[in-house]
Amino acid sequence: MGDAPRKNPSDFLGNVLGKPVIVKLNSGVDYRGTLACLDGYMNIALEHTEEWVNGQKKNTYGDCFIRGNNVQYISPLRQ
Amino acid sequence: MGDAPRKNPSDFLGNVLGKPVIVKLNSGVDYRGTLACLDGYMNIALEHTEEWVNGQKKNTYGDCFIRGNNVQYISPLRQ
Amino acid sequence: MGDAPRKNPSDFLGNVLGKPVIVKLNSGVDYRGTLACLDGYMNIALEHTEEWVNGQKKNTYGDCFIRGNNVQYISPLRQ
Amino acid sequence: MGDAPRKNPSDFLGNVLGKPVIVKLNSGVDYRGTLACLDGYMNIALEHTEEWVNGQKKNTYGDCFIRGNNVQYISPLRQ
Amino acid sequence: MGDAPRKNPSDFLGNVLGKPVIVKLNSGVDYRGTLACLDGYMNIALEHTEEWVNGQKKNTYGDCFIRGNNVQYISPLRQ
Amino acid sequence: MGDAPRKNPSDFLGNVLGKPVIVKLNSGVDYRGTLACLDGYMNIALEHTEEWVNGQKKNTYGDCFIRGNNVQYISPLRQ
Amino acid sequence: MGDAPRKNPSDFLGNVLGKPVIVKLNSGVDYRGTLACLDGYMNIALEHTEEWVNGQKKNTYGDCFIRGNNVQYISPLRQ
Known part of the structure; x- marks a missing residue:
């Protein structure tokens, strides 16, 4: 985490x-x-969204609003 | 998300x-x-509602009130 | 939803x-x-209640009080 | 529901x-x-309690305090 | 419930x-x-505690603190 | 519970x-x-911690912080 | 726990x-x-994160934000 101190x-x-x-x-x-953005309840708006299940891409949704209470973790995607 | 800034x-x-x-x-x-509309609890009112299970249309309900705490995500439907 | 605007x-x-x-x-x-009625917690009172499981009528209860936090959706029944 | 208006x-x-x-x-x-009585959390006190599983009577408990958050519905028992 | 009115x-x-x-x-x-005692969250302290699974005694614990939100019901034990 | 009255x-x-x-x-x-200590949410800090699954010791962790909302019961360990 | 008294x-x-x-x-x-840090809801930020399932390393994520309400326990990793 070489970004701003947290x-x-x-x-x-x-x-x-x-x-x-x-x-x-x-x-x-x-x-x-x-x-794109998220709020205090961990509700998340993603852009260019892909749905992956067991390591396989299943769907693409473009924009997607994900409800916070189902989130387990969030991690930067390594390119 | 080419709409209004969010x-x-x-x-x-x-x-x-x-x-x-x-x-x-x-x-x-x-x-x-x-x-049609939604509130702060993510309760949702849909019109012309279709129920899909495993990629198959199972039911049509017309209007439908969906309780927020069961929602996983919401995404625009691509035509 | 041709009823009152919502x-x-x-x-x-x-x-x-x-x-x-x-x-x-x-x-x-x-x-x-x-x-019959419902409250802000989505607790519901139904009259002339039928219980359906996998598309089959299993029971009739007359009046029935259903606790809100188990509700997934509510939809008008098409006659 | 021919009782008092609700x-x-x-x-x-x-x-x-x-x-x-x-x-x-x-x-x-x-x-x-x-x-016997219930409170705002749907906690319930029953008297002369019977426990039924899949349509079969399994136990009788006399008095029984049931915690509200496990309740799915309550309905008058038809004699 | 022939005890005090409730x-x-x-x-x-x-x-x-x-x-x-x-x-x-x-x-x-x-x-x-x-x-022994309980509080408003239905947290319970039992003495001389026995653990029963499917009608069989599995363990004895003496004192035991049980967290309220896992409780389904409480009923007097008939001697 | 022969300790202080509770x-x-x-x-x-x-x-x-x-x-x-x-x-x-x-x-x-x-x-x-x-x-070692616990708080009002039943969050627990244990020392010299052992993990047991189905009556078998699986792991030892030394110190361990356990989140309260997963706790079912707490009971003194008989030596 | 030979660190500061707790x-x-x-x-x-x-x-x-x-x-x-x-x-x-x-x-x-x-x-x-x-x-790296955590807050009062037990939300956790980890650095150099590894994902282990049934004792096998499955993924590495670098930084990772874990939502508190899914946490069962936290324990120091013995080197």
Whole structure:
């Protein structure tokens, strides 16, 4: 995490805004796309969204609103 | 997301009001229809609603009120 | 939704009060009956209630109080 | 519902106090008995309680306190 | 319930304090013992606790603190 | 419970601070160790922690922070 | 726990900031990495993150934001 120093996890999330991320849901499904924005409930808006299940791309959705309480983790997508 | 600039996910949802969307529930079932309105709890009213399970249309309901806490994601339906 | 104009999902529900509806629970069971009343927690009182499982009528209950947090969706029953 | 007119589901429940009811839990188990009292969280005290599983009587408990957040529905027991 | 008159379920629970009870959890496991005390969240302290699974005694714990949100029902243990 | 008189379950927990306990989680896994401290959400810090699954020791962790909402029960460990 | 004396579990967590930890989720998956920071909801930011399933390393993520309500326990990683 060579970006700005971070004191709490929200700072971490601030650092990945506008960048490609993986969003893993409790159901085990991954959503990959550009993190457009998110709010305090971890509701997420992704752009250019892809749906991955067990390592295979299943769908593309373009824009996608993901409800926060299903999110397990968010991580920058390595290019 | 070539629409109005968005700062939080609610703006994203505002942009798809009145448009055809896919609403995926935690149970894995999709509901497709026109997003008539929604509230802060993510409760959703759809019009011309279709119920899809594993990529197959199972039912049509016309109007449908979907309770927010079961929603996994909402995405514009590509025509 | 050719009824009164609606701004939020509660208006939708107001429109189906006193009318036959399907109430689908998270468990997958449908309850069909006349929507007598409901409150802000989506607790529902149905009259002339039928219990349907996988498209088959299993029970009739007359009056039935359904707890809101199990509700997946509510939709007008087409005659 | 030929009893007193009801405006919200709690009125419905008020009407069945002291009467035999079925209480179905999310687990699918039914508890049948006299509805002694209940509170705003849907916590329920039943008297002369019977436990039914898949249509078969499994246990009798006399008095029984049932925690509200497991309740799926409550319905008058038809004699 | 031939004890003191009761207006809400907490009164019922007050009546069984210090008495042998069955505490059934959502997991289906029963805990039997003397109801030492409980609080508003239904957290329970039992004494001389036995753990029963499918009608068979599996463990004895002496004292046991049970977290309220897993409780399905509480009922006096018939001697 | 021959210790100090107790009026609510927290007193019970106060009595086992610094003592060996079993912490059973909703997942069915047991964590055994010395109860270092806990807070109002039932978050628990254990020392010399062992992880037991189906009666078999699987792991030792030394210190371990357990999140409260997964706790099913806490009981003193009999030596 | 030979570090600073601790009165509540948050002190325990304060002691492992900046150190390698195991974070076990309710799903059974382990995430191992350096605990960069966490907040009052147990949301966690890890650095140099590895994903382990059934004792096997499956993925590496570098930075990772984990949502608190899925966390089962956090424990220092023994070198």
